[in-house]
Structures are given as structure tokens and as C-alpha cells.
Amino acid sequence: MPAMSTFKKSPWVVHFNCNSCNGCDIEFLACLTPVYDLERFGILHVGNPKHADVLLVTGSVNHRNARVLRNVYDQMPAPKVVVACGVCAATGGIFADGYNVLGGIDKVVPVDVFVPGCPARPEAMIDGIIRAAEILESRNTAAITSVSCRKPLHRCTPVPDSPKPV
Amino acid sequence: MITPNPTFQIALLILLAPFFGALIAGLDRKITARMQGRIGPPVLQPFYDVMKLLRKEPIVVNRIQVVYAFLHLAFMALSLILLVLGQDSLMFLFVFAFSTLALVLGGMCVRSPYSRIGSQREIMLMVAYEPVLIVLMIGMYLVNGSFLLASPIAAARPMLFTLPLIFIAVLVVLAIKLQKSPFDLATSHHAHQEIIKGLTIEYAGPYLAILEIAHFYEIALLFYLIMLFWASSLLIGALLACAAFFLMIIADNVFARLTSIWTFRFMWTGALILSLTNILWLYL
Ligand code: SF4
Numbered sequence A: 001m002p003a004m005s006t007f008k009k010s011p012w013v014v015h016f017n018c019n020s021c022n023g024c025d026i027e028f029l030a031c032l033t034p035v036y037d038l039e040r041f042g043i044l045h046v047g048n049p050k051h052a053d054v055l056l057v058t059g060s061v062n063h064r065n066a067r068v069l070r071n072v073y074d075q076m077p078a079p080k081v082v083v084a085c086g087v088c089a090a091t092g093g094i095f096a097d098g099y100n101v102l103g104g105i106d107k108v109v110p111v112d113v114f115v116p117g118c119p120a121r122p123e124a125m126i127d128g129i130i131r132a133a134e135i136l137e138s139r140n141t142a143a144i145t146s147v148s149c150r151k152p153l154h155r156c157t158p159v160p161d162s163p164k165p166v
Numbered sequence B: 001m002i003t004p005n006p007t008f009q010i011a012l013l014i015l016l017a018p019f020f021g022a023l024i025a026g027l028d029r030k031i032t033a034r035m036q037g038r039i040g041p042p043v044l045q046p047f048y049d050v051m052k053l054l055r056k057e058p059i060v061v062n063r064i065q066v067v068y069a070f071l072h073l074a075f076m077a078l079s080l081i082l083l084v085l086g087q088d089s090l091m092f093l094f095v096f097a098f099s100t101l102a103l104v105l106g107g108m109c110v111r112s113p114y115s116r117i118g119s120q121r122e123i124m125l126m127v128a129y130e131p132v133l134i135v136l137m138i139g140m141y142l143v144n145g146s147f148l149l150a151s152p153i154a155a156a157r158p159m160l161f162t163l164p165l166i167f168i169a170v171l172v173v174l175a176i177k178l179q180k181s182p183f184d185l186a187t188s189h190h191a192h193q194e195i196i197k198g199l200t201i202e203y204a205g206p207y208l209a210i211l212e213i214a215h216f217y218e219i220a221l222l223f224y225l226i227m228l229f230w231a232s233s234l235l236i237g238a239l240l241a242c243a244a245f246f247l248m249i250i251a252d253n254v255f256a257r258l259t260s261i262w263t264f265r266f267m268w269t270g271a272l273i274l275s276l277t278n279i280l281w282l283y284l
Helices: A021-033 A065-075 A086-091 A124-137 B005-033 B046-057 B064-086 B089-108 B113-144 B162-176 B194-200 B206-230 B234-254 B259-282
Strands: A014-017 A044-048 A054-058 A081-085 A102-104 A113-115
Touching: A014 A021, A014 A065, A014 A081, A021 A081, A021 A124, A044 B046, A054 A065, A054 A086, A054 A124, A054 B194, A065 B064, A081 A086, A081 A124, A113 A124, A113 B005, A113 B046, B005 B064, B005 B206, B005 B234, B046 B206, B089 B113, B089 B194, B089 B206, B113 B194, B113 B259, B162 B206, B162 B234, B162 B259, B194 B206, B206 B234
Parallel strands: A014 A044, A014 A054, A054 A081, A081 A113
Antiparallel strands: none
């Protein structure tokens, strides 16, 4: 395949709410409205990790959802990038001291772009997704040749399950 | 006039039809966005999407699924060829139906409940629209005296005047096949989250691209099918098809979605009665 900048032109985003307060999610949904119109960049908001290139995560990771987040990430076909939206996804934010909170999502999946803010502004999110798409373009796709047969539900990496000492 | 070599024609069709379909799909997305007050993606967006999907990692749930995706594509291309080369209309219907059936089987052969629900809805839609297509072919036979799809081109009067009610029913079939509201039950172009995109859920990367390309062939096919209603002039036929597609975009933005049972009822009462009335009218 010739190296065309098609990844940059059509990043499909799957949005995962990982213990977020919903503030960031509402701001992300605002991106889809006519005011911000994500689709003008060719960005589609898909509901299925198997169709997605960009994983957009809001909120911090806890013992319950770490496994789910990892599973969603594992189901995405390579090349893929992760955008962490809001300070919760970056460090745990105001929930960082919660007894159940593990921290930012980089504890579970490799993050490529951090979008700051509480909540992150829609402009910043769009900017973050486009940066992520540029990173996606630079990922080496030459290595992908063989067909992989995945059983996603059994492939997720176990995350330490012991609760924090209160 | 030189009769074009059929081999050459087939090669040209196979190569150009997806580009044409993708262009229509791109225009569709742009116009839809403008209707909603958005700027919308570039017109070439469907090309970028397919190119990107082809470069992604191929993931399969089971290998049969891939076979069905390819069958869907192959039979869709074949039915387009049968249609444009003016072959037997009933043969065309069977091949076209099998293409959709391959899609349904592809959705059924995985364990995902979403995919199966999507497949079941697609079956419902097929049961709903197939009778109208069959009545269309019967109407064509009554008007032109031949089951050959080439016969409307030779006819003196455009079929739009002899089969006006069937034309209306075929417009509804067009809405179903283009996955437009109120009939986008099995999979939809807009609601990517609803029922998780129906029967395409378990396809990823290049295999999703195959389904997209098959859909481009399908768009070209439907465009030609509408053109047949004014087959004597290529230009007016094309304008008619453009108008029909534009109508579909408006309907898509105006209507909410019907349930599958309502779609079924609507097709077997409204659309089917319309087309049968047209057949009766031909006898009178
Ligand atoms: S960053 Fe702020 S708005 Fe976003 S999820 Fe965390 S607390 Fe809510």
C-alpha cells in the first residue's frame, strides 16, 4: 500500500466513559453538534471498538473498569491511538484520592495524547483527536500482514485487583 | 453505432462502479450535513474511509465470516453486471437477493447478539421489499413483452408513464436499500451507536472495507435501476435518479425510524398494493 495520509483524514473515534463525572462526556458530545461538527475533519463517532482508530477515554481508572478499558483497547485493530480527555483520565483528577481509584488511564493502556481541562473544552478535544490522528499516520503499518484471529474476552491483561489500603 | 465489447464493458463496470458509488455516498454525506447546518466531511470522504480501512489490521472472529463478506461483494458486482448488460430480470433478482443473503449469513455466523439482531432485521427488510421488486419485473414484462432488462431501453415510452405507482413503491425500496430513515433498521449511516451498527459489528479493518465497497456497488446498481424508468434518454434517466436520491436524503433527515414490524406492514400493504394496482391498471 502506498503511504497516503488516509489515517489522518478519517480517524474514527470510539468513546469510553471510564468512571467519569460525565462532564467530559457532555463536552465530547458537544463536538458532534453543528457548532463544532467533528465530521468536517472526517472524524466519525463509532460505537464499536472494532471499527475505531482512536480510543477517547474520559475519567479515571478503578478496579472495576480497568479490565473493561483494556478489553476495549485490545479489540481495536492496529494501528490505534489513545486520547485521554480531562484531568481525571490523565492523573485521576479530583478522584485521585478515592479508595477505589487506580489513577490515570495510562496505568492500563498506552496514552498518546493528553487533553487537559476539567472538563476539557470541545475545541481542545478536537485538537487532541487530530493530533492523535497524526500520530496514527506515523505508526508503522507495514508490519501488519497476517490475519489475526482474536478471542478478545480472554485476552485482556490482568490488572492488580487488590484494593488500596484505606 | 459500435456495439461495445461485453468483456470490456464488464471490466469497465467493475472498475468504475465503486468510484461512482463512493462519489454519490460522499455527496450524500455532504448534503446531509448541510441540511443539518453542519459543514460536513469532504466529498471524497468515503474514499479516504475505505483506503484507511484497507490499511488496518485484519481481525476476524471466524473465517467463514470473511467468505460471506467476499460473497456479498462478488454477487453485488455480478448483479450490477447483469443489470447493466440487460440480462434476465429474474436472474438479476436472484443474484441480488443472494448478495444480501450473504450479508445476513455473515452476520449470523458470529456469536454477537447485536450482529444477529441486525441480521434478523435485514431478513425482515428483505421479506418486506422483495415482493415489490418482483412486481416491478412483472410490470416490466407486461409493458415491454420481455423479461430482459435491456427491453426498457428499446421501449418507445419511458416506463415512468406506464408504471408510475410501481415507481413510487420502488422509491421506498430505494430508501430501504440505501439504509435511509425511516427504514435504517439493520444498519445505518448515522446512528453508529444504535444497536452497535447492526450486522457490521464483527467486521473490522479490510473486511469492513469490503462491505463498504459492496455498498458502493449497490448504490451504483440502484442508481441504474431508477434510470431504467426513463431509459430512452440517458440524461433524463440520470436526472430522475439524482432527484430520487435527493428525495431519499430529505426523507432521511425528516423521518424517525420505524420498527421492523411496521416496515413490514407498510411494505406489504401500502407499497405492494400500489404496485399491484399498477399491474391491474396495465390490464384495463
Ligand atoms: S476531568 Fe473534570 S469534567 Fe472530566 S470527568 Fe474528570 S471531574 Fe469530570
